[in-house]
Amino acid sequence: MLEVKDLKASIGENRVLRGISLEVPQGSSVAVLGANGAGKSSLIRTITGLLKATSGKVLLNGEEIQNQPPHVISRLGVAVVPEGRRMFADMNVQDNLMMGAFLPRGRKMLDQTMEEVLSLFPVLKERLDQRAGTLSGGEQQMLSIGRALMSRPVLLILDELSLGLAPVIVQEIYRVLEKVRQRTTMLLVEQSVEMALRNTSYAYLLETGSLSRQGASADLLADPGLKEAYLGL
């Protein structure tokens, strides 16, 4: 499905990705882990076209998509739950969700998807008319995921899923993602390593812009050296 080959990118002088290769097979769920500032978000921004790759390739179903503008990439069925939620704060929940279905593939089945998403997140159903900016953090995160699902993505990318969320909500969200997983391939970035490893099949470990380790999630979970690597010292 998604293949990244020797991807490099810089923000100004700062080389944030220094040659990263990874693979997300169809129907799988893959985690990218790493300390703060390791470059996880940068990787996602590069895949989704927000950050320019200086070299390397990103292939989606065999098609090269690196350095395409974000709206073109999203047209190919890539949806993102970005770091920091990124609500349209002054629009209500319903309009936020509908914006998720902006592309034809989402608009075609708008009503049906809306119903599905609302049944996944019943909290949102009660708040359709509320301004998104006034939702609580957890609700916003759910809305952000719901919005991404509205486009009926083939690849769902999630950045810092559990960031700032209470554990119960995190569990709730992972439960929802498990359901969605049946029809969508997933790439997720997490800080809470354990959560991520428990919920994915394969994982990559990022350290200052390069891959330091990779392996099946279950193997990594069992590895005692992981914590040290993750904490950076």
Added chain:
Amino acid sequence: MSLLEIKDACKRFGGVQAISEVSFRVEQGEILGLIGPNGAGKTTLFNLITGAIQMDRGSVLWDGREITGLRPDLACKAGISRTFQVTRPFGRMTCLENVYVPLLENQPNLKGKARQQESARLLGVTGLAGKEAWLAESLNLIDKKRLELARALAAGPRLILLDEVLGGLNTMEMQDALKLIKSIRDEYEMTVVWIEHIMGAIMSVCERVLVLDMGRLICQGEPGVVCQDPAVIEAYLGEQADA
């Protein structure tokens, strides 16, 4: 009397309660670590202390005097200076000129040659020797962080707030940087509050650590103790800490 005391600070951004009911003290001469997950409100706390944003509720006491909501420039003159997580150099000015600005404001007696020497010295201390005439925008990220530090020092504060100044350093450089942070306290006699995600660094330098999560202060104490705290493990370090 504590150097700085925060009482019941609260700050809300739209739907996000960035800081809620945070109270703590900073004692003269300590190096206080501030950790917590992304978005926990660490930077926001700095912004509240320096008056860059106004708190909804709560107060800041500086040297026993209430300074809540003091404008950033006045906070700086009162003796609190800071660095920025996302660096904010004066891009189209040279490094030397960057350091002139705080010197000019905070040590107006320093003129001409003396000012130049002092600036050059500060750039040297922070590892920017030789780059005095470079435009700040042409520095790489690490050097920009060094410049941030040099500028903050030049303001001659009693309290310096460091926001992730170590990011991107390798192990060797990190050792030097840690020495520098220690010397800020020992030689310059400044008090330090320091945000960093690199636990090893925090543990090796700080006497005391505060842990923020979702805007709340969930734990404070000696680094070793804090690391064992279940709430901290849950919120920040990750459950595998015991592995």
Added chain:
Amino acid sequence: MEDLLLYLTNGVVMGTTYALAALGVTLIVGIMGIINFAHGEFYVLAGYFSALFAQGAGLDPISSMLIAVILVFFVGLAVERTLIRPTYGDELYSLIITFILYIILQNAYLVIFGPFPSKPPNWVSGASNLFGLFYYGNQRLVSFAASAVLIALFMVVMHKTWLGRVIRSVAMDREMASMLGVNTARVNMLSFGLGCVLAALAGVILTPVFPVTPTVGVGVSLTAFVVMILGGLGSFSGCIVGGILLGIVENLGVGYLSSGYKHLFGFVILILVLFFRPTGFFGQKQI
């Protein structure tokens, strides 16, 4: 009493047209953070076009208005593409460019259309007796109605349609919108074009009442800016309130204070508002 009623009526009527003219500026500010100084010039252009087609080419008023608006839309797109796009993110630069554009267009109109006023035929003639108290021009009433309908329509489009949703989402978070598949460059272009269309609509609706000359544009822009600041930068509802407020203040000022200072009242109110409520009536964000 009767006086007051007349001043209020006229204030509301004029204010509604001010609001219509200011919506376009507000749209462009909200989405692109750009103050379009040449806004009034697009109003004037549409006015000239509609008069030209109605009188020169003998088209009926509705189609000449329509063609005028469409033409101005394309002019707006072209301006965005060639001049405005490179200025994104630099408000100084865009201010300077649109200010120069305003001077150029104003002088170009003078050369092209001459100094004379242009005016399409009235849609209706005569005057009606309002409240049994005073007479009021029918064309004004009709133009007022058209403005009110258009404003309502605009609000509906903004809040109930895909177009509106997309435009608002880009205004709030450009990057996120692009990740949802929105071509933000095109939305910018479209928004600028739409802003010009709003100016053009105001132009074609009002030229029958107030014929256009090459120099009326600056007055239109200034009024729009005042209205926009009164209401709060980027706020559509603020725009409507601000427009009507300005209309009423001007009329009361002329009625009860001094008629020579009509245009001053708006600015005085503006300064007062800036002093006591810098973000305007509906403004939240600082741009």
Added chain:
Amino acid sequence: MQAATTIGSGNKPALTGFTPWLVCLAVFALLPLTLGPYWLNSAIMGLFYVMMASSWNLLAGYTGQVSFAHAAFAGIGCYTSGILSAKLGLHPLLGLPLGVAMAALLSLALGALCIRMGGIYLSLTTLGFSEIVRIVIQNEYEITRGTMGLKVPFIIGPYSKITAFYLMLAVAVAMVGLIAWLVNSDMGLKFRAVLNDETAARSLGVNVTRARVFAFVISGAMAGLAGSIYGHYLLLITPHIPSLDLMFHVLAMAVIGGLGTLAGPVVGALLLEVLSEFVRHFSDKYHILVFGCVALLFARFAPQGLVGLVGDWWKKAGAKGGE
């Protein structure tokens, strides 16, 4: 407000050192010997615009604030001094400082009111203010003589273009000198810090609002001075001085010359004044149109202005020569 990088970059002047300035000044100072009264008039107008564009540049180019009230301040200066001398018989040389003081005072009030609210507000409020000034001058017919214009005495002694020229030259040189000194002084450092990054400047102890208001007041006072001298040269002051038209000329000159540089506005003002005489000769109607198009082309394709262009070219040529 970090955005001002494209145009007002707050660079060091492209022309450094005294020599080129002195040579130009010497040549310029000899002009009255060769010019007839017509071109002498142009030279004087040019000097007026040098003062206006340079002082506007202090604001826009060095602190990143686009004010549209600059012409209005010139108007306030010239009307204050003009009314005092024409109606109360004050000597123009005494009226002048009062005009400057009035402009400074009003810019202080205006600056204090709107600078804390940032970029767009400043621009729009100054625009509104400049309209207020124009309307008041036009309507307060009894005092200002409205559009008819107020006759004012010549600045000093009997009317003479040569006197006016040297006086304006001296003031313009002093003004540009002052600006040069200011932007290279500690205050200038603060201006540039504020232009580069307001938040950072604030956190290092810079009182950003005060720095901005200071620049606003200085530049307003300079406009007031330029306006009053100009008025006493014209002998007749009209609402054209505080008009958006004049504002446009000043803006265009500064942009075409190069914002954020010392030489830019000077070069822009002199060059465009001469150029506009030629265009005017060619056709009145197209005069502003041509002017506008040139300004637009520069703003769009060479935002660094003439001085920047020449500087780039010079560097390139130098690099080639060095090979």
Added chain:
Amino acid sequence: ADTVKIGVVGPRTGGAAATGTAFEEGIELALEKINAGGGLLGKKVEVVFEDTAGDPAKAASGIEKLITKDKVAMVLGESHSSAALAEIDVANRYKVPLIIAEAWHDDITKKNYPYVFRAGPCNSGVVNENIIGFVKDYKFKKVAIFAENTDWGMGIKDLAEVALKKAGIEFMTIITERKSQDHYAELNKVKKFKPDLILAFVYGFGVHYLIAQAGEVGMIPGQALLLEGAGPPSLWPQFWDTVGKYGNLELFVSRMHEKVMLTKVAKDFDQAYRKKFGKAPTDYKSRSIYDVILIAADALKRAKSTDGDKLVSALEKTNLEVSSGMVKFGTEKGSYAYHQWQPPMLIIQWQDKKQVVVYPLSGKTGDLKK
């Protein structure tokens, strides 16, 4: 030089740029006539037209340019009093004769500058000999004055107020902005005063709006008549577009009427104009400038020189028939009549889109309709 240069000043840009167009037409016809007759002093005549944009400062520098750069022998024209008042100082300083055609302010000649002439109406002349006579002769009882806040508007308003007071006629005054497009609130005040005549001293398109809106609020026609004090705006092609049916029965001051040809020159002008531009002359200012150029040419011919002082003495001896009568400048110092020649003015009423002269009574072509 191989041509004799004459300078013309007037607005070609700005709010009154229509006057510039009228001037251009008049200049063209006058030059054709003079050069076809062999020019002057053995040379062809050339006109340099300098734009003043209605702004006094521009006017001053414009005329200075004409004198110092183009070295014109005489300067003619102008239609803004404010601009003219700036020009007369310059002309007098350089000792170059200036003949004002259409700026009405009394001060222009009242200053008694030796180099300044006016071959056109002045406010006092228009008000005292024309407008007040009209008001008195037709027995209007209550007059409302609408004046724009410019020097022309304020100047003529002051004169009208004095004259009305003297005549014992009740009046009220409203000052308005020339550029204002909405007069409802002001008209409301006027309406309550119940005047039977409105004197509109508003120039340009502003007066169109005023007329249309006075009609809309039900003041004209019927309750009152409206006399427009400047003239040309009521003849501009856009007049009827804007005022619609409310233009009927409107009155205006004019120097020209299609039926009233006071002299042979007027007929010649009319014919030449129709031939050249394919339409009837509307803005009388094209004829005003035509007349002034003829006066200048005559003076140049008699002075046989371009010397300023010689031209002044030639001008003082002018006795020339132009389109609106025999020109003779006053020579007695002390009042506005010095170097002034007041052409006869007409008051014309639109009746079913036909111009009917209703004043002076001696020149009537029809009755005043109320």
